[in-house]
Amino acid sequence: MSDATRECPMCAMEVDASADACPVCGYEAPRQKTSMQVAAWVMVLLLLWPALEGLMYLIELL
């Protein structure tokens, strides 16, 4: 599986799938950022949950 490649979204070149950054243009794949974004969304949902429940209560009053 060492010959696995992926297409660079910046320069569309086939680069090594295990490479952290594209050797052609230096674009870094946002792998770790994605998990950070998921964690951030979970935090936002937890923070907004009381507001959402209040909104549901208001909708039921209508």
Ligand SMILES: [Zn+2]
């Ligand atoms: Zn590239």
